[in-house]
Amino acid sequence: MDANETLRREVGATWFGVGLPADALDRLAALGHLRDVEPGTVLLTEGTPTPELVLLLHGRARVAEREPGREELTLMTVEAGDIVGWSVLLAPMPATATVTAIEASRVAAFPGAALRAQLAVDPVLSAAIHRQALDAVARRLLATRQQLMDMYRPGGPRHGGAA
Amino acid sequence: MTTGTTRTTDATPAMDPLPVTDATRWWLPRAELDRLVALLRADGRTVVGPAFEDGVVVYREIGSAAELPAGVTDEQRPGRYRARVSTDDAHTFGFAASPTSWKRWTFPPSVELGVARREGDQLRFETPTREVPPVAFLGARACDLAAIAIQDRVLLGGPVADADYRARRSGTLTIGVDCATPSGTCFCTSMGTGPEVVTGHDLALTELDDGFVVRVGTTTGRDLVDRLALSSADASQVEAARAVPDRARAAITRQVDTNGLSERLIANPEHPRWAEVAERCLACTSCTMVCPTCFCTSVSQVSDLDATSATSTREWDSCFTLGFGAVAGGNFRTRRQDRYRQWLTHKFGTWVEQFGSMGCVGCGRCVTWCPVGIDIRDELAAIAGPPPAPAIGTSLPIAAAHPGEYVVATVGSVTPETPDTWTLSLHDVDAAIRAGQPGQFMMVALPGFSAAPISISRYRPDGIDLTIRAAGPATTALTRLRPGSQLGLRGPLGRGWPVELADDRDVLIVAGGLGLPPLRPLIERVLADRGRYRTVRLVIGARTPDDLVLRPDIERWQARTDLDIGVTVDRAGSDWTGPVGVVTQLFDRTAIDPVRTIAYVCGPERMMQAASRTLAGMGMLPDRIYVSMERHMECGVGLCGHCQMGRFFVCRDGPVFSRAELGDTFDLEGI
Structure with a gap:
């Protein structure tokens, strides 16, 4: 099995890949490559141009922001099947956070320039990729709202409130 | 019904008087009304009837018929009440509803429930034995008798009867009066409760100019008639009496459409x-x-x-x-x-x-x-305009709550969970409590503090665990107890997790914050009999790693190969290598068989709403998603009204409900 077919199979087994039409998945796989990364490997750096769209196949990565004088804050983690670097679709938008592998991980990476060029001429793939990216961003937006709502704030004695 | 004795809350309730069907009408001359009052008092009863005081008709104890409000009439409109003494009408019951109601005697505004005593580390919970003298209600309107019947159903007809109310009602004799003078705010005809006394009375009176036509409702009422040696009413008196409620009915012009x-x-x-x-x-x-x-x-x-x-x-x-x-x-x-x-x-x-x-x-x-x-x-x-489809859940069998009395248990150990949360392991726990079900809760009491509803976080052969966050005076006092201290327990109360529905199903358990302790007995029940279930997935969310409770259990569960467990936090430092994000992200992209899965969700309401919405979005039916609701609870048995949520009392009917049972009320603000 060649590398392209391996990539296609592994991407196709993820939430992201399942949502793509088969022929679109073929064309996407032709653009990417697989990479195994060690814990601590920085996949994206906040504020710098986003080089590639990264689909996490195995492992876990931390999405974090750094503020001067403050410890780096983990906003969320991404798990297998999720993407980071969605800003590559909105070039020249820079990366909005720093993403670091915190477990030995395997990723499929799709270089931004090649991906954008393909999407510009491939409306089927473009629609599918944008839909999946929108789904991922919307999920994060909802999670952020729930975090802002302080979802675990105690609600009563049995669940931790006062009496 | 016995007379002339006192009743106690511990006494066996007296036999209800037998209702009788008796078409005979008797005649009580106005001048003889006092004989009736005297007879009731001679039987040892406190006679409560209307009296004119401070410009209003009130119900209070009366010593003779002379204290009844002869000639008093009233005018009532929205926000307005005026009573006056008529010089040309000497009717005794010529007014409409009083601001007092009879529940002041059957369900008094203030009732002592008990005393908790502390002697060193020892606690004692005492329930007073109250003497409740028998009472005769003189002059209850049909609407008020209907109200007493309603309170009978509320306070005596459920799985738990109110002991004080039962004692008071078992000593009540009721003399009703047909309403002749409805006010501008009356609408008993819409509610089917008046104006004629039909049920709930020992005797019923219809007031005419010179006396009362008397109907007998029970054997007790018959006994009174016999002892008063009343004569039969004549045909003209009976005919005149029949016309009284008819005139009242015609005078009630404002109606409420109760159809649907x-x-x-x-x-x-x-x-x-x-x-x-x-x-x-x-x-x-x-x-x-x-x-x-x-x-x-x-x-x-x-x-x-x-x-x-x-x-x-x-x-x-x-x-x-x-x-x-x-x-x-x-x-x-x-x-x-x-x-x-x-x-x-x-x-x-x-x-x-x-x-x-x-x-x-x-x-x-x-x-x-x-x-x-x-x-x-x-x-x-x-x-209440024309209805769309009603948004209510499925019907719910009422749980057989067992209120019991407060019993004492001893703190065996106190284990810190987080900086503000501790787990109390209790010993010397009553066997009935240890036999409780996962998801049930206890009312936990210390002298001088409001009792707190606390879910049982573990059943042990020799006791139970309670995991408590110190956030108020009572819970703070509880978490400061030391081994050997005593506390009071009442329960187990409510309806727990329906573990039996998980047989041969995939089980998803979602815990948020301190929602994990109420789920631990369920988790332990499932793991103790793991072969009964298909996949078992446990997802746990907390604010931060430091807010995670029951950590030794979590580590033990993580070591199991027959349990898929995920733990996520909202915020974490760089030393946390687990997932960061909301709890729903641990299962919203996993393959869940919506037909084969049953979900148990517990935590703050916002978290349960988010989790159940996510599960519904994955195709799960609402009768497969169970949540444990939190409400203000005091009595624990559905009698104080605090925890009402739509058609449910959370303490009695829950706290565990399926989403189907809750219906739309789950997502409505202010329910």
Whole structure:
């Protein structure tokens, strides 16, 4: 099995890949490559141009922001099947956070320039990729709202409130 | 019914008097009314009847018929009451509803529940044996008798009977009077409760100019007639008596359309009129205080100065007070419109399913005594329009709650979970408590503090565990107990997790924050008999890693190969290598068989709403998603009204419900 077919199979087994039409998945796989990364490997750096769209196949990565004088804050983690670097679709938008592998991980990476060029001429793939990216961003937006709502704030004695 | 004796809450309730069917009508001359009062008093009864005091007709103890309000009439309109003494009409019962209702005697405004005593580390919980003298109600209207019947169903007809009410009712003799003078706020004809006395009476009187036509309702009433040696009423008297309620009925012109009213009301939880009426409502609680059926109460604690004893007293409360639905960290009915909706939808809506009738008898007191003249007849007409499909859940069997008394247990150990949360392992725990079910809770008491509802976080052969966050005075006191200290337990209460429904299914357990402790008995039950279930997935969410409780259990569960467990936190430092994000992200992209899966969700309400929405979005049916609700609880058995949520009392009918049972109420603000 060649590398392209391996990539296609592994991407196709993820939430992201399942949502793509088969022929679109073929064309996407032709653009990417697989990479195994060690814990601590920085996949994206906040504020710098986003080089590639990264689909996490195995492992876990931390999405974090750094503020001067403050410890780096983990906003969320991404798990297998999720993407980071969605800003590559909105070039020249820079990366909005720093993403670091915190477990030995395997990723499929799709270089931004090649991906954008393909999407510009491939409306089927473009629609599918944008839909999946929108789904991922919307999920994060909802999670952020729930975090802002302080979802675990105690609600009563049995669940931790006062009496 | 016996007479001339006192009754105690411990006594076996007296036999109800036998109802009799007797078409005979008797005649009690007006001058003889005092003989009736005297006979009742001679039997040892406290006679309670109407009297004219401070410009109003009130019900109070009377010593003779001379104290009855002869010649008093009244005028009642929304927000207005005027009583006057008529010089040309000497009728004894010529007024409409009094601001007093008979529940003042059957369900007094203040009742001592018990005393907790502390002697060193030893606690003792005492339930007083009260003497309840037998009472005769003289002059109860048909609407008021209907109200007593309603309170009988509420306080005696459920899985748990109120002991004090039972003692008082078992000693009650009732003499009803047909209503001849309805007021402008009366609508008993709409509610089917008047104006003629039909049931609930030992004797019924119809007042004519020179006396009373008497009907017998029970053997006790027959006995009174015999002892008074009444003669039969003649045909003209009987005919005149028949015309009295007919005239009253014709005088009641304002009606409430009760056809489908419950459904129409419940179907309009978002009607703009709720907000509009809330602009007028003062939330003064007057309507609920004068209502003859409202039964909401709260318990207050009064300690001796040396803190060796504390008395618990139950007092009338109202769902209109801001604190009635409050728990620390939140209030489920902050807006006045929420509280008005709660009252009206309960009275005319959810009451039907709970107790078999509406909670209103049409006496009009709430209309008359509303200081701003809110007329519920108008509000009902405005809000309960033509119905869309009612948004209610499936029917629910009422759990057989076992209230028990407070029993003492001993703290064996205290284990810190987080900086503000501890787990108390209790020993010397009553066997009935140890036999409880996963998801049930206890009322936990210390002298001088309000009892707190705490879920059982572990059942052990020799005791139970309670995991408690110190966030208020009572819970702080509980978490400061040391090994050897005692506390009071009442329960186990409520309906727990339906573990039996998980057989041969995929099981998903979702815990948020301190929702994990109420789920631990369920988790342990499932893992103890793991072969009964298919996949078992446990997802746990917390604010931060430091907020995770039951860590040794989590580590033990993580080591198992037959349990798929995920733990996520909202915020974490760089030393946390687990997932960061909301708990729903641990299962929203996994393959869940919506038909084969059953989900148990516990945590703060916001978290449970998010989790159940996510599960519904994955195709799970609402009758497969169970949540454990949190509400202000005091009695634990569905009698104080605090924890009402739509048609449920969370303490009695829950706290565990399926989403199907909760229906749309789960997502409505202010329920």
